Amino acid sequence: MTQFYADLVQINDPPHFLTKFQILTNDILPFDYHIGKEGYGIVDSGVSGIDAAEEYHMIKIIERDIPSDRGRFSGNPEPIRNSTELKFVAPCDSAGGVAGGDIRISAFGDWKCMRCDDISHVPVTGGKIVKPFECFSDTCGRKGPFTPMFPEHLVKPIWRLPLAPIESSSLEVYNDVYNFCKEYLVVREEEYHIMTLWIMASWLVDDFQTCPYLCAIAPKSSGKTQMLNVLNELAYRAVLTISVTPASLFRAIELWHITLLIDEAEFQVKQETESGQALYGCLNGGYKRGSYAIRTEGNDNNRIPTTYEVFGFKAIATTRLFHPTLESRSIIINMAQGMPDKILIDEGRAGVIRSKLLFWRFETLGKLPLIFPKSNNGRLIEMFIPLFTIAQIFKGGEGIKKQISYEDLEGILIDKIEDMESGRKEEEHESDEAKIVGAINNLSIIVPGDRRQDLDKDTVNIKDIVEYLGWVDGSTSSTDAMKTYQKVGRLLKIMGIKTHHTKKGKVVEYLEPDVREVILKLSRRFG
């Protein structure tokens, strides 16, 4: 990166498309531009000479036709780790004076002198805040008073920090989080999507009034701690209970809106111990904004009940559901037996994803309209609002390659709600995906006397899969049968098993090399 010289010119009332470029020269550029993020320029596409400038290696065009939405960034300051230094990043006015037009990295420790308005800087070391002894200005030098120009409550963050924000689209962020979960965890296919939505929703916690808990249930040593490890890397301000004392737990949630992760919850959450009581209080009131936990503080002679708001995303790992709040407020994730592709977490990669999530938070906070799921169950509607709200990033945007369609994602969430409504306990049903893959494997073996429709065609019909599994029989209504076919079609799609339309309905061409490979891989995964 080299320096660049030119007058800053605000593009007034810009046309709808801008071009972002990197400046490679010390020469004066032949057109008006203004500074976007550090090291970049943004120029109106209508300005002549951009292509010429690129041809003469004065600039490198990074992106064309960026919509010029004003007030692009929102939200409060966030702490980041910049190399080894603790800094903070916050939306601020861009060069043109557009509110929230830019996000800027600043150091902790700037103090404004109330007498001369000069800024004095005293570095924060080891989380210690020190006011300047006297104003650093030569012409002032008075002993303040000073006001901090930095968020004091963020100087001792207890969660894994992002690095500087990395620009990324919603769908890119989704992909990164989804792939990360998939590599480190073995859960049902649709649960990867649910976890991804949950993690992204946690970064917009300020936008929601309610949130669902995520609850991993599994026998001992079966990867539920690993789920918390993944969330600890990627969820917003995630904190494992072991790293926060019971005395500071309520304060940490209220002050920082941390995402609380409770491992071995069946042992930790109990009324007999101080920490157990604190966690109990957090779970009881933590799913809804405006509900409080009471904690008695002070010494024996002077005990004062204090209320704390404990709203925030929470995830729990346990061997069993031990409390009704958990059952009614949690999305249950069943940790499947099986080895994930990777176990040791790549911290560097997790840090990059956090940095993308941070950028996405600044860009998205307060902008997504809340989506209310269709359900008669008010409690479940509340719970699922954050996940449906994030899912809308898949709406529209024709032509963009997507991990999953909005309709399929909506289907996954509605299935989950219906499961919970019908009280169908997750552990009771073996993964539907595993059953479907098993059915395809069995149906592709031809035995004498078999009377299925497509025996001569190297295909398995969805209708045959559904009948084989006994999900539809003579007594099933045609509406229910249709729903079941659609559900199987959707599950095949999200597992990556291609289907084709034929006169006899949708079929899986299991001998097609691509399809075969996916089925083999899944068969190994499901064991």
Ligand SMILES: [Zn+2]
């Ligand atoms: Zn001063």
